[in-house]
Every structure is written in structure tokens, then in C-alpha cells.
Amino acid sequence: xxxxxxxxxxxxxxxxxxxxxxxxxxxxxxxxxxxxxxxxxxxxxxxxxxxxxxxxxxxxxxxxxxxxxxxxxxxxxxxxxxxxxxxxxxxxxxxxxxxxxxxxxxxxxxxxxxxxxxxxxxxxxxxxxxxxxxxxxxxxxxxxxxxxxxxxxxxxxxxxxxxxxxxxxxxxxxxxxxxxxxxxxxxxxxxxxxxxxxxxxxxxxxxxxxxxxxxxxxxxxxxxxxxxxxxxxxxxxxxxxxxxxxxxxxxxxxxxxxxxxxxxxxxxxxxxxxxxxxxxxxxxxxxxxxxxxxxxxxxxxxxxxxxxxxxxxxxxxxxxxxxxxxxxxxxxxxxxxxxxxxxxxxxxxxxxxxxxxxxxxxxxxxxxxxxxxxxxxxxxxxxxxxxxxxxxxxxxxxxxxxxxxxxxxxxxxxxxxxxxxxxxxxxxxxxxxxxxxxxxxxxxxxxxxxxxxxxxxxxxxxxxxxxxxxxxxxxxxxxxxxxxxxxxxxxxxxxxxxxx
Numbered sequence: 001x002x003x004x005x006x007x008x009x010x011x012x013x014x015x016x017x018x019x020x021x022x023x024x025x026x027x028x029x030x031x032x033x034x035x036x037x038x039x040x041x042x043x044x045x046x047x048x049x050x051x052x053x054x055x056x057x058x059x060x061x062x063x064x065x066x067x068x069x070x071x072x073x074x075x076x077x078x079x080x081x082x083x084x085x086x087x088x089x090x091x092x093x094x095x096x097x098x099x100x101x102x103x104x105x106x107x108x109x110x111x112x113x114x115x116x117x118x119x120x121x122x123x124x125x126x127x128x129x130x131x132x133x134x135x136x137x138x139x140x141x142x143x144x145x146x147x148x149x150x151x152x153x154x155x156x157x158x159x160x161x162x163x164x165x166x167x168x169x170x171x172x173x174x175x176x177x178x179x180x181x182x183x184x185x186x187x188x189x190x191x192x193x194x195x196x197x198x199x200x201x202x203x204x205x206x207x208x209x210x211x212x213x214x215x216x217x218x219x220x221x222x223x224x225x226x227x228x229x230x231x232x233x234x235x236x237x238x239x240x241x242x243x244x245x246x247x248x249x250x251x252x253x254x255x256x257x258x259x260x261x262x263x264x265x266x267x268x269x270x271x272x273x274x275x276x277x278x279x280x281x282x283x284x285x286x287x288x289x290x291x292x293x294x295x296x297x298x299x300x301x302x303x304x305x306x307x308x309x310x311x312x313x314x315x316x317x318x319x320x321x322x323x324x325x326x327x328x329x330x331x332x333x334x335x336x337x338x339x340x341x342x343x344x345x346x347x348x349x350x351x352x353x354x355x356x357x358x359x360x361x362x363x364x365x366x367x368x369x370x371x372x373x374x375x376x377x378x379x380x381x382x383x384x385x386x387x388x389x390x391x392x393x394x395x396x397x398x399x400x401x402x403x404x405x406x407x408x409x410x411x412x413x414x415x416x417x418x419x420x421x422x423x424x425x426x427x428x429x430x431x432x433x434x435x436x437x438x439x440x441x442x443x444x445x446x447x448x449x450x451x452x453x454x455x456x457x458x459x460x461x462x463x464x465x466x467x468x469x470x471x472x473x474x475x476x477x478x479x480x481x482x483x484x485x486x487x488x489x490x491x492x493x494x495x496x497x498x499x500x
Contacts, residue, residue, distance in 0.1 A: 013313060017320060019046035020327035021309050024285055026051050026080065026262065030297040032058045035069055038299040042306070043070070048291050048330045049078035052130065053090050055297060060094040060128060067129030067340070076334040078178075080132035083121050084152060085352070086477035088385050097124055099352030101475035102137055103465070104359035106155035106164055113358070114164045115171040116351035122175035123347035129340045131177055134225060134262075136168045138181040138212040139188035141465070147440055148193040150465055151475040162215040169219040175344075178337040181216035182225035183264055184251060185209070185240060194228035194270040195384050198239060205233040214255060222259045222333055224251070226289065228270035238287075239270060242280065247288030260333045261288060265295040266305065268384070277301055278308035285309060286318050290326035356479035360487055366459050366471055368490025372396070373426035374405030375451065377444045378436035378463065378476065381409070392434050392463065392473075395481040400489035404429065411443040419450045431455045432488060436476060437464035459488065 013021070022042065026049040029039050039050070050070060057063055067079050081090055086101020097120035105114045118136070125133060140161050141153040154164040165181060172179040186209040192199035201208070208231065213224065226241040234250060235243040241263045251257050263284045266272065271280040281292045294302040312318035376392040391407035404425065412418045422431075433451050438444040452458055460470035461484060471487065473480040 013310060017313065017323070018310070020323050021313060022046035022306065023048040023327040023330045024289075024291050024309065024323060025049075025281075025302065025306055026078070026291050026293045027299065027302045028053060028293075028295040028297050029299060030055060032056055032062055032066060033069075035073065036299060038303070040073060042299075042302065043073045043077055047074070047077065048334075049080055049132065051134075051293060051295055052079065052081045053295070054093075057090055057093050063091070063094050063128045063130070071129070071338075076331075076338045078132050078330075078334050078338055079130050080134060080178075081125070081130050082135065082385075083125060083133040084135040084137060085117060085121055086151065086475045086480065087390065088152060091124070091128070094128060095124070097121055097347065097349060097352055098477065098479045100356040100359065100477050100480045101151045102154045102164070103141070103151035104474040104480060105355055106153075106160050107359040107362055107474055108355055109160065109164075110355075110358070111163060111167040113351060113355050114167045116348045117355055118168040118171040119175060120347040120349065120351055122172045122177040123344055125177050126175055126341050126344045131337045131340050132180070132223070133172065133177055134180045134182065134223075136165055136179065136181060137183075138165050138216055139183060139186050140209040140212065142189040142209065143191055144439065145191045146188060147191070148195065149188045150437065153188055158209055158211045161209075162212045165212050166215050166219045169216055169221045173220060176337065176341050178222045178333060180223035180225050180262065181213060181221050183227035183229070184213055184224045184261075185227065185231065185234070185246060186213075187227045187229055190229055194239075194264070195268050195382070198270040198274060199227075199229040201229055201231050203233065208233065210255070217255055217257050222337070223262055224257060224259065225262050225264055226284075228264055228268055241271065241289065242275070242283045242287050244287040252288060258329070260290045260329050262291040263289045263293055265293045265384075267294065267296045267301065278304045281305035282308045282312045282318055285326060286312075286322060290329045352477075353479045353482065356473075356477070356483040357486070359474050359480075360472070360483040363472060365487050368488060369430035369432060369459055370400055370489055371402040372400075372405070372430040372432045372459070372488060373422070374403055374432045374434065374488075375422050375447075376405070376407045376434045376463070377438075377447055378407075378409055378434075379441055390476060390478045390481055392461065392481045392484065395478070395485040396432075396488060398482070399485050399491045403489070405432070408447075411441070412447075415443050415447045416450065418447055419454070422451060423454060426455075431458035432461060433458050434461035434463055435467065435470075436462070438462075438467060461488075
């Protein structure tokens, strides 16, 4: 069946059912000003929401014009974005508040501070006309080798994660922004990134990290996002996104969640490679999802998913009652959150840097090394998460102009040659060697270890999870790196305005 913008007579459904099916879709798209005609037609037929990415962001004024344009097409359209803070975000060009990632907030363990950081992000969204945030992460960082959760989680302890999750959700709700706890029933126990392949969490039921999701539900979270993860203890055959046992029996019946359950993006390889996006949309809705996200900007993929849902409805493969139930939940959500506030109260612009500094200063600190040569080793940015590429050297230079160094994003062709170049450029200056989750990236460990053999007095920095006594930033957000830079330079606490 080819995808079209208008159903043929053969596939035509009652108007209310057609609209209900469209309510179950969230679409990504290209553009910063004009709305593509295909997207306009989807919105006209009832599209439930759109998800914005960096590709849709030029500056704050432009984003607000875009969201106003979208709502002019349909006032009850939900406009959403991933907005976790730290190195994960898409609104840097629109002046997003700088806050550390969730792990640093867990290290500080100050619920008021977590709430102030969440409030800053939510307040900024409100000024842009974005009223739904696919955050916070409710996963618990369980596996040292987990490649995707890590500093996006509040920590490694279920109780810690739960209480900070509640503080974040409550603060976001107070701004009139819909939050979304993810990725149900947890992605922290896997060794695989579901962006790239199907992930599995082999733990027994009693060891799964359901407590944060229970806390989120108790806090009134209006949305949960499912994980593309197989949990053999719950359903050995299908990932959570496609599992009626997990979405229906566990989430709806046992945990009592009656908000909107949205899928993680269907183009992620865990779904697209094994099922295809279109089949994934149909199966997810049948299993109990209320909305499915098709984040890719190619609207043909969204249309294929839509057509698969309509065809399944027409053939009776997908129950009309199930889609009607999902659409009603979406309608309740948009009635509450689709319209942005007329006035937005100011937020605490300094909360993020305060949190980052307190996290860094919670550990043993090295002697300052002014005028250091800084080597920052880190993996290439994750294409789906759109980390902005901040580097430690840039932040060190803002507080110590006498510093030198280099930022290395991704594995060099010849790691040993890089070591020779670094040492030649460093000369007699103090050496700082920063890595980001070197246990996952052998090239980083190799370069670091060779440098330490030849310069045993070098200061070690970890910009991911803690790493063997290295000075840790607990994330690669700008404020995380700035807080470490201040310690290295011995400059003390500077004003937040100097971050800008």
C-alpha cells in the first residue's frame, strides 16, 4: 500500500476514527520557519503532536514563531522536545538555561536544587511555546558498561533516582509543562544502546527498577515513554514498546498509570531493523501505547506508519476501541498542556552552575594547575541525542587564558602519534588528561595511559561517570565542564553571567 495524504474510498474510515488514529502520532520534520505541506495535512487530520530537534532551532524568537505557526494550524497540537539538560538538548541556540545532567544533581542530592534546575528548563520552554518535555530520565544506572544511560540518570540507587524524579516532575508541572518519565520499565540494566540494536535486560522481576516509575506516577507525571528493551522476566518475545504484557498488564493494571504512554522513536534500530517503523507503530498501539514517535524529518516514514495504522483499523487487525482509548488520553493531555502560558515568571539562571560546582566540589580536589596543557578525549557526539560538542579546553580558557591544549572528538587515526604531539606541544606546562567513559572507548584509555607513563604527574579528569579517583565533572554539559575548569585554574566561583 502506498502512503498518501488522503485516504482512498477503499481505505476511508469514519472521520472521528481517522482523527483518532492521527492523534496517536507524533512527527518530526525539517524546517525552522515554514511548515511542510505534508505536515499541514497531517495536522489538519488530527495529528497528535510534533517533536522539535536542533534542526528546527535557530534562535528563541524563531522557535516561538514556529510554535505559534503550528498552533495556528491546530490549537490542540502538542509541541514537544527532548529537554533533559546537561549535554542532552536541542535548544542551545535558543538560549536554553545551562544545567548539569541528572547524575550531577544526584551527586549533590539537594531536591530544591534539582527542582530549580527543572524549573529553569520548563520556564524556558514556556517562553518558546513548547509545552511538553520528554524528560526526565527515570532509568537507574545499573551497568558499568551501559552505553546510553550513564550520566543521564540521577544515579545508581533506586531511592535516590526516585526522589529526584519526583522533584523534577513537580517543578515541571508547576510551570504548566508536561513531563515524561523514561524509559519504562528501565534502560539502565542493559549493555546495549537501543538506538543501534535491540537491548535486553536479563534480570529477574524483583531486581527490575520499577520504583522510580511508581514515584513518577504518584507525582502525577502525565506521560511515560517506553523502552525498546526486552525483559525476559516480563515478556521474552517482544521489547517493552511492543509488549501487551508490559504496557498493559504491568503498567496499566499493576502500576495503575492512566496517562499518555508514548513510544520511544520508532526509527531506532531496535524497532526499525527487526519490525520496521510501520509495523512497529501498529504493534505498539495494539500493545497499549497511546502515541508513537516518528522523529525522522522524512515525513514519508510518518505517512507509512499512519497508513499501517489506518489499514489495520480497516481490516480489524487493530481494534477501534484501543485507538479510541488512546486518542481520549491524548485529548486529555492536550486539553491540559497544549496552550502555552500568557506570562512566564523568571527562573533561577544560576541554579545550573551552582549544581555543577557543588557536584565537583563534593570530591577530593587536585592542586590547581594554572597554565596547563589540557587534552580532552571524548567520543564523537551521539547523532540521536545531539550533544552540543562542548569541550573542557574551551571552558578552561574562559578562566585561564594562559592554558593550551586540544580537544579530540572520536578515535584518532594513530593514538601513539597523538601522544607524541601532545607532549611536544605541552612542553614543560602542567598536563591535564580528560577522558569520557574511557572504559567504553579503548582508544581513550590507551592515549591516557601512555600520557601518564610519560608524564606521571598529570592531572586526570573524568567527564562521564566517576573513573578511579580522577576529578569528575559527572557529565559534559557546559556547566559541568566549567566547574571542573574553575577547579583546575584555582579561580574560585565566578558569576553565572561569565558563562554566556
